Amino acid sequence: MALLELRQLRRSFGSLAAVDGVTLDVEASRITGLIGPNGAGKTTLFNLVAGALAPDAGEIFFAGQRITGEPPERIFHRGLARTFQVPRPFAQMTVLENLMLVPAAQAGERFWRNWLGGTRIAAEERRAREQAMAVLELCALAGKAAELAGQLSGGQHKLLELARVLMIEPRLILLDEPAAGVNPALLETLVERIVRLNRERGISFLVIEHNMDLVMSVCAPIVVMMGGRVVTQGDAASIRSDRRVLDAYLGEVPGAPAPAQEAAA
Numbered sequence: 349m350a351l352l353e354l355r356q357l358r359r360s361f362g363s364l365a366a367v368d369g370v371t372l373d374v375e376a377s378r379i380t381g382l383i384g385p386n387g388a389g390k391t392t393l394f395n396l397v398a399g400a401l402a403p404d405a406g407e408i409f410f411a412g413q414r415i416t417g418e419p420p421e422r423i424f425h426r427g428l429a430r431t432f433q434v435p436r437p438f439a440q441m442t443v444l445e446n447l448m449l450v451p452a453a454q455a456g457e458r459f460w461r462n463w464l465g466g467t468r469i470a471a472e473e474r475r476a477r478e479q480a481m482a483v484l485e486l487c488a489l490a491g492k493a494a495e496l497a498g499q500l501s502g503g504q505h506k507l508l509e510l511a512r513v514l515m516i517e518p519r520l521i522l523l524d525e526p527a528a529g530v531n532p533a534l535l536e537t538l539v540e541r542i543v544r545l546n547r548e549r550g551i552s553f554l555v556i557e558h559n560m561d562l563v564m565s566v567c568a569p570i571v572v573m574m575g576g577r578v579v580t581q582g583d584a585a586s587i588r589s590d591r592r593v594l595d596a597y598l599g600e601v602p603g604a605p606a607p608a609q610e611a612a613a
């Protein structure tokens with residue numbers, strides 16, 4: 349059984365079928381890549397899986413349980429977390445405070461606050477703070493804990509996005525273009541952390557990315573979407589030589605043999 353199972357998922361905007369019957373298995377313990385040209389439906393697929401959008405049809409199963417139509421918070425606390433293509437931290441709060449908001453969102457927290465006195469809450473908060481600092485350490489952001497989130501660079505925002513979802517100890521993280529706008533040095537850190545989280549903690553990833561070097565070196569398998577559909581999937585070598593992928597990316601896939609007509613030109 350796959351960790352995430354999508355069955356005939358559909359979602360239209362007016363007459364546009366953004367996700368047009370996607371059936372896909374995302375296996376546990378892998379870093380699966382999701383590529384495809386602009387407008388292919390990748391982010392819409394994430395929105396459906398994360399509960400931000402309701403599908404018009406189809407089913408979603410996570411760890412064997414049907415989650416179709418569940419609200420985003422419920423799905424998040426099942427251990428299925430997503431980051432945003434455009435990060436949206438609370439800019440006026442510190443990096444540490446942004447992380448400490450995450451467990452506070454858990455259901456029942458206010459209930460317990462009413463029943464337990466101040467001491468227990470203080471202990472809870474201390475634990476949340478320690479966890480947040482450990483997560484920041486892991487994401488190479490410990491030195492920024494006291495800075496306002498709004499002051500971070502684009503790349504640090506991506507790391508903060510990753511840190512935010514790590515607060516719930518997720519089983520599957522959906523990353524939407526983690527490399528976009530990240531400088532090369534920070535990108536290396538980000539990629540290294542993702543690989544470590546996968547290898548050492550067994551966290552699975554589904555990664556939307558236009559940076560082909562990253563996808564080809566880190567992701568296996570790689571799933572290709574076009575026009576709302578999954579057109580193929582496979583390892584880097586098979587994707588590199590896939591005709592449809594070459595056409596969609598105008599032969600710019602690194603390491604790919606040049607398409608015949610271009611080689612002749």
Ligand SMILES: Nc1ncnc2c1ncn2[C@@H]1O[C@H](COP(=O)(O)OP(=O)(O)OP(=O)(O)O)[C@@H](O)[C@H]1O
Nearest residue numbers: 361364366384385386387388389390391392393433
């Ligand atoms: N909320 C919305 N309302 C109307 N149309 C939308 C909405 N969200 C997405 N679309 C359209 O659905 C199609 C798929 O968009 P989506 O954002 O999923 O693509 P994508 O594969 O993530 O592209 P990119 O690589 O540019 O991020 C596009 O044509 C887009 O304009």
Ligand SMILES: [Mg+2]
Nearest residue numbers: 390391392433
């Ligand atoms: Mg997108």
